[in-house]
Amino acid sequence: xxxxxxxxxxxxxxxxxxxxxxxxxxxxxxxxxxxxxxxxxxxxxxxxxxxxxxxxxxxxxxxxxxxxxxxxxxxxxxxxxxxxxxxxxxxxxxxxxxxxxxxxxxxxxxxxxxxxxxxxxxxxxxxxxxxxxxxxxxxxxxxxxxxxxxxxxxxxxxxxxxxxxxxxxxxxxxxxxxxxxxxxxxxxxxxxxxxxxxxxxxxxxxxxxxxxxxxxxxxxxxxxxxxxxxxxxxxxxxxxxxxxxxxxxxxxxxxxxxxxxxxxxxxxxxxxxxxxxxxxxxxxxxxxxxxxxxxxxxxxxxxxxxxxxxxxxxxxxxxxxxxxxxxxxxxxxxxxxxxxxxxxxxxxxxxx
Amino acid sequence: xxxxxxxxxxxxxxxxxxxxxxxxxxxxxxxxxxxxxxxxxxxxxxxxxxxxxxxxxxxxxxxxxxxxxxxxxxxxxxxxxxxxxxxxxxxxxxxxxxxxxxxxxxxxxxxxxxxxxxxxxxxxxxxxxxxxxxxxxxxxxxxxxxxxxxxxxxxxxxxxxxxxxxxxxxxxxxxxxxxxxxxxxxxxxxxxxxxxxxxxxxxxxxxxxxxxxxxxxxxxxxxxxxxxxxxxxxxxxxxxxxxxxxxxxxxxxxxxxxxxxxxxxxxxxxxxxxxxxxxxxxxxxxxxxxxxxxxxxxxxxxxxxxxxxxxxxxxxxxxxxxxxxxxxxxxxxxxxxxxxxxxxxxxxxxxx
Ligand SMILES: CC(C)[C@H](C(=O)O)[C@@H](O)C(=O)O
Ligand SMILES: CC(C)[C@H](C(=O)O)[C@@H](O)C(=O)O
Numbered sequence: 001x002x003x004x005x006x007x008x009x010x011x012x013x014x015x016x017x018x019x020x021x022x023x024x025x026x027x028x029x030x031x032x033x034x035x036x037x038x039x040x041x042x043x044x045x046x047x048x049x050x051x052x053x054x055x056x057x058x059x060x061x062x063x064x065x066x067x068x069x070x071x072x073x074x075x076x077x078x079x080x081x082x083x084x085x086x087x088x089x090x091x092x093x094x095x096x097x098x099x100x101x102x103x104x105x106x107x108x109x110x111x112x113x114x115x116x117x118x119x120x121x122x123x124x125x126x127x128x129x130x131x132x133x134x135x136x137x138x139x140x141x142x143x144x145x146x147x148x149x150x151x152x153x154x155x156x157x158x159x160x161x162x163x164x165x166x167x168x169x170x171x172x173x174x175x176x177x178x179x180x181x182x183x184x185x186x187x188x189x190x191x192x193x194x195x196x197x198x199x200x201x202x203x204x205x206x207x208x209x210x211x212x213x214x215x216x217x218x219x220x221x222x223x224x225x226x227x228x229x230x231x232x233x234x235x236x237x238x239x240x241x242x243x244x245x246x247x248x249x250x251x252x253x254x255x256x257x258x259x260x261x262x263x264x265x266x267x268x269x270x271x272x273x274x275x276x277x278x279x280x281x282x283x284x285x286x287x288x289x290x291x292x293x294x295x296x297x298x299x300x301x302x303x304x305x306x307x308x309x310x311x312x313x314x315x316x317x318x319x320x321x322x323x324x325x326x327x328x329x330x331x332x333x334x335x336x337x338x339x340x341x342x343x344x345x346x347x348x349x350x351x352x
Numbered sequence: 353x354x355x356x357x358x359x360x361x362x363x364x365x366x367x368x369x370x371x372x373x374x375x376x377x378x379x380x381x382x383x384x385x386x387x388x389x390x391x392x393x394x395x396x397x398x399x400x401x402x403x404x405x406x407x408x409x410x411x412x413x414x415x416x417x418x419x420x421x422x423x424x425x426x427x428x429x430x431x432x433x434x435x436x437x438x439x440x441x442x443x444x445x446x447x448x449x450x451x452x453x454x455x456x457x458x459x460x461x462x463x464x465x466x467x468x469x470x471x472x473x474x475x476x477x478x479x480x481x482x483x484x485x486x487x488x489x490x491x492x493x494x495x496x497x498x499x500x501x502x503x504x505x506x507x508x509x510x511x512x513x514x515x516x517x518x519x520x521x522x523x524x525x526x527x528x529x530x531x532x533x534x535x536x537x538x539x540x541x542x543x544x545x546x547x548x549x550x551x552x553x554x555x556x557x558x559x560x561x562x563x564x565x566x567x568x569x570x571x572x573x574x575x576x577x578x579x580x581x582x583x584x585x586x587x588x589x590x591x592x593x594x595x596x597x598x599x600x601x602x603x604x605x606x607x608x609x610x611x612x613x614x615x616x617x618x619x620x621x622x623x624x625x626x627x628x629x630x631x632x633x634x635x636x637x638x639x640x641x642x643x644x645x646x647x648x649x650x651x652x653x654x655x656x657x658x659x660x661x662x663x664x665x666x667x668x669x670x671x672x673x674x675x676x677x678x679x680x681x682x683x684x685x686x687x688x689x690x691x692x693x694x695x696x697x698x699x700x701x702x703x704x
Binding site: 088090094120121122125141142144146147148150152153154155156157158159160161162163164189191192193194195197198220221222224225227228229242243245246247249250252253254 | 440442446472473474477493494496498499500502504505506507508509510511512513514515516541543544545546547549550572573574576577579580581594595597598599601602604605606610
């Protein structure tokens with residue numbers, strides 16, 4: 001099979017971890033007789049520096065024409081405490097999500113037995129956790145009208161949702177629940193927000209099409225609590241863009257495996273795969289960042305974008321093996337020897 | 353001193369836990385020679401049933417004329433899964449906050465040594481945690497314009513903040529930081545939201561008035577993570593209404609002492625004190641609910657509303673004593689004898 005993949009390394013540790021995923025993918029392609037055509041493109045602060053734009057048109061063209069996008073991370077501290085910066089790397093991310101129509105961000109949280117002691121939670125709380133968030137990614141308060149009034153003294157943002165936007169996300173949620181534990185939790189703030197009431201009534205109306213799925217409705221504040229108390233009580237959770245931003249990050253740290261969590265962002269046509277850990281600028285260029293989340297994102301890509309399940313599993317197996325044999329970067333090494341980012345990548349490649 | 357206190361028991365376990373706090377306050381008043389005039393008023397589902405309105409005008413009059421308000425909880429499951437309900441108990445809560453101008457919700461999270469093993473977090477993570485959130489409570493997306501368009505197929509909510517609203521909340525935050533660890537964290541989403549950029553620039557402009565306070569700015573998603581990872585790294589956190597709703601609830605469960613956490617909602621004139629645990633309808637009427645959060649809210653009232661610090665401390669001391677001697681309700685009793693709500697209240701009253 002010929003796989004055309006756009007490669008967006010981005011900022012910070014992005015390029016380093018992407019390099020390892022490319023090596024691993026190439027080894028998988030060789031083993032299973034596929035041909036991968038990689039096309040690199042600029043994004044984030046790197047793109048701002050090169051062409052003044054965090055998501056340039058050429059990059060968009062490359063993504064649109066690819067079968068899948070493998071993404072590193074974007075964001076640079078230089079922009080963070082400067083509310084007046086005219087162009088920000090994050091704008092590239094948001095523009096990319098919207099222009100590629102990546103409306104469903106899929107973020108699993110699960111545990112690796114060998115890492116469970118890294119969790120901030122007690123073992124009995126985190127054990128058995130295997131949940132997945134579907135966060136709506138192209139609407140809500142991220143993309144509504146915003147601005148200033150009264151000479152800049154009043155600021156506003158608007159959260160808007162249409163029934164269709166809720167439906168297409170919820171549909172993915174129901175479908176995913178059917179392939180898993182058949183439980184779906186709709187997370188909203190329907191006791192206050194009109195947009196949340198639209199979410200709730202839309203999901204309620206879809207329940208009868210999926211009679212096997214047990215649906216619950218929980219307020220976002222209650223979910224923020226239960227994720228810490230009993231994360232293993234959840235299966236699939238669906239939610240709007242901003243709640244998803246907050247809750248998926250909260251969920252990511254409870255497993256102890258944050259540095260290993262992959263994600264997918266799905267649209268009608270394009271699908272993008274990225275580690276959830278961000279650009280981690282403090283570690284950039286040091287060859288110390290953990291590449292496993294990016295490698296596992298590549299596994300998700302084989303499975304979700306190309307239906308190549310065996311290839312995906314071969315990646316997951318070699319990751320498990322590296323964890324069991326302690327071929328890991330310093331964040332996971334404890335008192336043992338810490339391997340470099342590139343060494344972990346080489347080891348995985350050789351063991352595929 | 354004469355203390356005029358409005359008493360809003362509300363729904364669910366509200367009346368039971370409020371009863372215990374009243375007994376304790378009366379004992380404190382007797383000991384320190386104060387005269388408390390309690391005036392009860394209806395609120396929540398109880399008020400809807402009685403007069404069709406969750407925050408009736410008579411209740412508002414009573415609150416306005418009181419020196420402080422002691423509040424139980426509101427909310428009833430009968431309204432929760434009915435998006436079409438015309439009147440909801442929560443509306444009473446929101447109306448009360450706005451009409452009384454309770455713009456600053458103060459929510460501490462701290463640990464009791466005897467309860468630390470109830471925390472879902474590992475001991476080394478939670479130990480030493482002593483943080484306080486100041487949540488803006490009368491503006492933002494809770495009170496902005498909302499509605500439907502396109503025959504109900506589009507729903508929107510608006511988040512609006514003015515510089516003045518941010519300033520008065522931030523001022524309380526800086527002042528509180530000065531009396532504590534001198535660290536202030538401004539929680540926002542300034543990389544996306546215009547209202548957050550107003551928050552950030554307003555707080556930045558105030559920094560020079562409080563040169564001793566070390567100020568940090570963190571995105572809401574990052575705080576949702578760090579609260580689980582290193583809650584003991586925070587001191588005072590300030591944030592807008594919706595972020596505060598989510599994060600204060602998340603913070604409340606990490607301590608293992610959720611059932612004990614008090615809160616205050618402060619305005620220019622009126623101050624209201626309430627336990628954070630909510631109406632807990634499953635336990636209503638069973639004399640099993642933990643009254644300690646309400647009793648500790650009364651302690652906050654003595655201190656914050658009346659400047660009666662010794663009285664407040666006497667309440668905190670007797671609560672510590674009840675915990676140490678195991679005079680606690682079933683949620684805390686473990687294998688030991690569980691006391692009834694009213695028995696705990698009686699014991700506290702006798703030991704003041
Ligand atoms: C960088 C930021 C705009 C982004 C978001 O809020 O969506 C990030 O936090 C994420 O979750 O991917
Ligand atoms: C009941 C609800 C409207 C309320 C809120 O969201 O403010 C509650 O969750 C709280 O935090 O007091």
